[in-house]
Amino acid sequence: MIYSRNAFSAAGEVPMVCVEHLEGAPLSFMTTAAALRMQSLTEPAAVIPTTTRTVKQFGRIQLPGAPWRYAVTSNGGNILVDGVPDMRWRIEVDAEVRAGGATLSEVSAELRTRIDDAWVTKLRLADHLFCYLVVKPKAVPEGFVTEWDAWCRQRGWSASQQGRKIYTMPLAVCKSRAVAEVRRRLWETGELAGAAKTFAAGDGALDAEMLRSADFAIRPRHGELEQLNWTHPNLTITRATGILAGEEIINWFLESAPA
Incomplete structure (x- = not known):
């Protein structure tokens, strides 16, 4: 939904609005049309921002x-309720991660033995849940992600690359599970009818399970899932790429949700 200047693609002179600043500098944008239409999306639907970003980054x-009444951050590891992390959910997630295999400390220690400064600029631990590398994409050793993912899978984790970031994630930390939990709560309080459908959008491998689990899903014609040529019977793929794909996704939500 939001894009850095490097990810605009061929947007031309489309009016933009800045929706994220970092240390006072503009960082991420939407088209003005997408921003206006997103405000109206909350009328026909319960909108749940869902991201791999940490609580602080979100x-x-x-x-x-x-x-937002609810938001999902940390790839599903945190559910925010009125902006505050739900500790009951987080305790459940932490318990499942411990039961699933290796700890974050063990995984990050192994990862440090496999990287060097020639192609890695940062290694970050995110919300005490997972870790990610910021890399020089063209310098990443051939086969690294595949080999690292194979090591992780045997220990209850996975690895995937999205642009300049390589994520190492516990299998128990999943956006689809957190979205299903929010949907259950909204149904229990009567804010959603039992027949209400779930619509989802995403562009990376970490979004795939959420898209697969939704009743209807959409992804842009760019990003990791595009590179993987990922598809599913419930999936729509945008015509546009870059920031204009974000606008197209908003329009798809608006057209689909009332129906």
Whole structure:
């Protein structure tokens, strides 16, 4: 939904609005049309911002339509309720990660033995849940992600690359599970009818299970899932790429949700 300048693609002179600043500098944008339409999306639907970003990183974003009753951050590891992490959910996730295999400390220690400064610029631990590398994509050793993912899978984790970031994630930390939990809560309180459908959008491998689990899903014609040529019977793929794909996704939500 939001894009850095490097990810705009061929947007031309389309009017933009900045929706994220970092240390006072503009960082991420939407088209003005997408921002306006996203505000109206909250009328026919319960909108749940869902991201791999940490709680702190999500807090930098001024997404149109806020404030949000619920949001999912940390790839599903945290559910925010009125902006505050739900500790009951987080305790459940942490317990499942421990039961699933290796700890974050063990995984990150092994990862450090496999990387060097020639192609890695940062190694970050995210919300005490997972870790990721910021890399020079063209310098990543051939086969690294595949080999690292194979090591991780035997220990209850996985690895995937999205642009300049290589994520190492516990299998128990999953956006689809957190979205299903929020949907259950909204159904229990009567805010959603039992027949309400779930619509989802995403562009990376970490989004695939969420898209697969939704009743209807959409992805842009760019990003990791495009590179993987990933598809599913419930999936729509945008015509546009870059920031204009974000606008097309908003329009798809608006056209689909009322129906």
